[in-house]
Amino acid sequence: MAVGNKGVSVRLVGVQKVYGQRVVLDDLDLRIGKGEFIAIVGHSGTGKSTLLRLLAGLEQPTRGDVLIDDSPVTGLTPTARVMFQDARLLPWLSVFDNVAVVLPKPDKLQVEQALDRVGLLEHRHRWPAQLSGGQRQRVALARALVVRPPLLLLDEPLGALDALTRLEMQSLIESLWREERFTAVLVTHDVSEAVRLADRVICIADGRISLDLEVPLPRPRERSSSFLRLESKVLATILGRGSADDNEAHRVGSRGAAPMEA
Amino acid sequence: MSRWRMWFWNRVAPWVLPVAVLVIWQALGSAGVISRRILPTPLGVVDAALMLARQGVLWTYIATSAARAFSGFFIGATVGFTLGTLNGISKKASRLLDTPIQMIRTIPHLALVPLVIVWFGIGEQAKVFLVALGTAIPMYMNTYFGIQSLDPGLLEMARVYRFSRLKMFGRVILPGALPSVLSGVRYSLGVMWVTLIVAETISANSGIGYMVMNAQEFMQMNIVVLGVVLYALLGKLSDVIARVLETRLLRWHPIGMQAV
Numbered sequence A: 001m002a003v004g005n006k007g008v009s010v011r012l013v014g015v016q017k018v019y020g021q022r023v024v025l026d027d028l029d030l031r032i033g034k035g036e037f038i039a040i041v042g043h044s045g046t047g048k049s050t051l052l053r054l055l056a057g058l059e060q061p062t063r064g065d066v067l068i069d070d071s072p073v074t075g076l077t078p079t080a081r082v083m084f085q086d087a088r089l090l091p092w093l094s095v096f097d098n099v100a101v102v103l104p105k106p107d108k109l110q111v112e113q114a115l116d117r118v119g120l121l122e123h124r125h126r127w128p129a130q131l132s133g134g135q136r137q138r139v140a141l142a143r144a145l146v147v148r149p150p151l152l153l154l155d156e157p158l159g160a161l162d163a164l165t166r167l168e169m170q171s172l173i174e175s176l177w178r179e180e181r182f183t184a185v186l187v188t189h190d191v192s193e194a195v196r197l198a199d200r201v202i203c204i205a206d207g208r209i210s211l212d213l214e215v216p217l218p219r220p221r222e223r224s225s226s227f228l229r230l231e232s233k234v235l236a237t238i239l240g241r242g243s244a245d246d247n248e249a250h251r252v253g254s255r256g257a258a259p260m261e262a
Numbered sequence B: 001m002s003r004w005r006m007w008f009w010n011r012v013a014p015w016v017l018p019v020a021v022l023v024i025w026q027a028l029g030s031a032g033v034i035s036r037r038i039l040p041t042p043l044g045v046v047d048a049a050l051m052l053a054r055q056g057v058l059w060t061y062i063a064t065s066a067a068r069a070f071s072g073f074f075i076g077a078t079v080g081f082t083l084g085t086l087n088g089i090s091k092k093a094s095r096l097l098d099t100p101i102q103m104i105r106t107i108p109h110l111a112l113v114p115l116v117i118v119w120f121g122i123g124e125q126a127k128v129f130l131v132a133l134g135t136a137i138p139m140y141m142n143t144y145f146g147i148q149s150l151d152p153g154l155l156e157m158a159r160v161y162r163f164s165r166l167k168m169f170g171r172v173i174l175p176g177a178l179p180s181v182l183s184g185v186r187y188s189l190g191v192m193w194v195t196l197i198v199a200e201t202i203s204a205n206s207g208i209g210y211m212v213m214n215a216q217e218f219m220q221m222n223i224v225v226l227g228v229v230l231y232a233l234l235g236k237l238s239d240v241i242a243r244v245l246e247t248r249l250l251r252w253h254p255i256g257m258q259a260v
């Protein structure tokens, strides 16, 4: 298995994805550098998950190419691991075994280190049913990271968590990413989360990229005025307003981001 | 005081009525109100059991019946589980096999008794075949259903993590279908005893059914009732076995088992 500490580069060239009559993604071009953290935002049903599934190799593009480290993806992407909105733990395996089961050769130390990094070592003997939603997502994170994958794909992994747990998980993901330097692609509905974590925020609308915005802020990020300005710019794009109308966008933006300010 | 009350209502209360019925039944029988030719007294049944046990035939009968029941169950459960698994994991297999099996399912297997006697005679094979047929169907249904209703999210997760076929089956499909498979086991054990009772009553030269039919001819009603009690106890025993299996194998299950 191709694993290592360095992230991979990702390139989409003229990617189109059609389901039946519906063109979900159309002529999409995107470059993601090694070790970069990308956030993808956009309305529901605009093809964010589809894009992630293309990167994972769970779907093949109708047209165009997905290149990982400059070689085209055929079948499942060997370097990628995926975290879903639901943890998808095997209910009949303990926390420890849920992480161990993804290793070709179970390695106690490796599993315990992974659980330790997400702060769940002491719960390793529990059943998934005995964990909270946030703890379950942390097990899923440990499972995704135990092989130190070069590409981590996250499909709204924090969407179902309460605001406080979500903030904790964001810090955890950020610090793990800073240690490991894998390439990360995070799909999220939460614009603050995107601006807080990503090097670049990408908006998808009508099957195309409508915004590709650098976030040149130092980490860990505070909700400074430049943070808020970037956030409203993203929101304005999603809501289909020109980013020129900053004030208006900001008003809508702070309402949209309300859970984060609680 | 209140603890004593709780103990009474939890442990003793459920037994009050059954014990009362036994006592009244015994009293009516002893007083001659109920003829022993119609219904023996509870003590008469115990007497019959002790007598047959002393002669040594009681254990032979029980062992014979249990052997028939469980060998039929073993064959039927294996066939049902295998077919259910096969159809669960292979679309082609289910296209080919599911409809015929569903057609067989609509035939009550006990309706085949005359046919089975013609095929196999009245020997052991006929009884084992009937039990196997009766138990295979619920095992098939529950296994197939259990695999079909697996969480597709877990299957996709296993794909993303590149589980080998063996791991996919052993760690995802089988444990996921297990609750359903075990309710199949419990249901099949019930079918097993009913089938055996019918088969043994029609023809046998050993076993509990033989004992009962024999006793009926000589109007030994206490032995007839003993046979009924034995069937009930064996049925209870297999239910307990199924329950123990469920609690041991489904420890991870948050709600415990759902009934069939």
Ligand SMILES: Nc1ncnc2c1ncn2[C@@H]1O[C@H](COP(=O)(O)OP(=O)(O)OP(=O)(O)O)[C@@H](O)[C@H]1O
Binding pocket: A019, A020, A024, A042, A043, A044, A045, A046, A047, A048, A049, A050, A051
């Ligand atoms: N397997 C499929 N077959 C047919 N249509 C599909 C399939 N998967 C997705 N779609 C369609 O593609 C479109 C994009 O779906 P996708 O799941 O990528 O959206 P999304 O941006 O992730 O939405 P959300 O934010 O709600 O998760 C939707 O209209 C959906 O109905």
Ligand SMILES: [Mg+2]
Binding pocket: A048, A049, A050, A155
């Ligand atoms: Mg989605």
